[in-house]
Amino acid sequence: MMGCWVLNEGLSIILVLSWLGVNLYLFIDTFYWYEEEESFHYTRVILGSTLAWARASALCLNFNCMLILIPISRNLISFIRGTSICCRGPWRRQLDKNLKFHKLVAYGIAVNATIHVVAHFFNLERYCWSQSKEAQGLLAALSKLGSTPNESYLNPIRTLPMNTTTELLRTIAGVTGLVISLALVLIMTSSTEFVRQASYELFWCTHHVFIVFFLSLAIHGMGRIVRGQTQDSLSLHNITFCRDRYAEWQTEAQCPVPQFSGKEPSAWKWILGPVVLYACERIIRFWRFQQEVVITKVVSHPSGVLELHMKKRGFKMAPGQYILVQCSAISSLEWHPFTLTSAPQEDFFSVHIRAAGDWTAALLEAFGAEGQALQEPWRLPRLAVDGPFGAALTDVFHYPVSVCIAAGIGVTPFAALLKSIWYKCSEAQTPLKLSKVYFYWICRDARAFEWFADLLLSLETRMSEQGKTHFLSYHIFLTGWDENQAVHIALHWDENTDVITGLKQKTFYGRPNWNNEFKQIAYSHPSSSIGVFFCGPKALSKTLQKMCRLYSSADPRGVHFYYNKESF
């Protein structure tokens, strides 16, 4: 049991530990370099260890800012997923966790930013103090350097400081640093789970402040205020000897005045690659936006669900993938994700959209879902489509047995999947590796998904026509009902078809007992690898992961459950 958990989770843990390890290595290595490096000796006289803290965290920030754009380059990830070079099995599953990695790197940026900002507060304070009247001795001598024409300065604060805030705002680094920090705080406060659920649009729009973040980051180091002694000066000026003879630097030939130069900005070198990559992503999206999308069919389902059939040139999809949809008539900047509910074998692609917020409600209204009048095709608003982007369900066909579990609206990716299974079964030529599919659907209100029940009904008939009734085994669980429904159900208990869905398989009431279900499946398929696919709320995801670990046997030849979660 432990072995399976290690296999399932092991690769994720290794990747996280590697990332942490690289961060720690960069931090500690840079820290000791700045603490011991000769050329920064005089800088350390003024600043102390906070120089090293600031520089070490700066390098980690560069590293993390480079990484953060990569997990959300969706086209890149889809591309990697498509090529099967390195991406079988466990590695493919890591690609599904791209958003988790994005969040992890964001936390890394936040921690390093805190260290960096605090260290620089100390640095600025010490620079200001060294330039003030109270400073004496070596500090004062170092700060005075640069006043005469053939001297280079060490202390970036050249005049008597008024207060540290004004000095901050006089430097490029200070102003951009403030802007970057503000941008980071705004992005993080609008990305908390609560705000994302309360208003996805706010999260999406505020997140675009990252453009300001990256621009400011690129020019942050341009002031070159991190100053160290030049190599030429070091060869002429022996620090250990001359350190205490600062009064004689101007006159004595043995200790010429030390010369300093600023460090070249390096942040842009780290972030250039990913920024260009992400810019390409957006260009691809813009190009896809220009492509024409033809709406071939609009179906308005009674429970506030809109089904759209569309066609686009060169559009190829796999079951479980999603697209980003934009409607200029509603908002020219917003792209919302929707799972594709059609199978790849069909000549159109479709999405089912439920009114769940501002944008979706406006869309339903624009397509005349509310009113009774039929819309003319030329009056329908123009849509733009980006994608399709990959998701876990393409792996369903790689397992001999698959268990698909959907909760509520999470059933949409499985619609495409089941349709695809239906088509694949009809083409009798290539035998599928997949031989059994268990499908669980848990929903509170069956009315919201009556469009899906239709699909199941036609699938049921098709399967029995083909003589493959045992291929698909589905269980519907209704978790919410009122008194009237209960009475109705009880009255029709003994009939052949289910009273809610009209299907031969009866609906169950209440939540499934996962222990029993998994036990049953493990018993029926004692030595197979079983893929478990889930789309729905987090709490249930945790339960299912636990079940997968519990019921996977320790024996490598025994039954193994592999958990895959769908997420946007």
Next chain:
Amino acid sequence: MGQIEWAMWANEQALASGLILITGGIVATAGRFTQWYFGAYSIVAGVFVCLLEYPRGKRKKGSTMERWGQKYMTSVVKLFGPLTRNYYVRAVLHLLLSVPAGFLLATILGTACLAIASGIYLLAAVRGEQWTPIEPKPRERPQIGGTIKQPPTNPPPRPPAEARKKPSDEEAAAAGGPPGGPQANPIPVTDEVV
């Protein structure tokens, strides 16, 4: 963006600003920066803002995730009535609190963040939002047999069909409901349900 409750974001922003103020204040006080007393002020202001903003207000529709342990602060914040309910007051309060921290470098980020939070609260107030405390729902103890006021007055063995008032298949659906019509029982019945 019509349906956004701006107060939700303002609350997160203000809480983050409070934490930033506390951090900046500690840095300034511990490092004994010039004018470090602003740092001490910043710590106090930061703690106050955090305590005020910790209890999340209730969303207008849908359920609200409570922060861990927020019910203690909710009762305190509730006491101030309109002062804490009204977002105009909060906007002005945050703006005023942020100003003194702006004089010190270490806390200037806190000032900027709190000022932004104040702006978002102003927007929320203009749109008529209010802070409503999340009350714990009174737990309804399931009354066992609470709807059974009296036992069925027509338990078996029953007299023959013509004496019965209800048809037989409705008994399957309704459970524990009060029976229709009094009926003289041949056998005395006692109420065993407490």
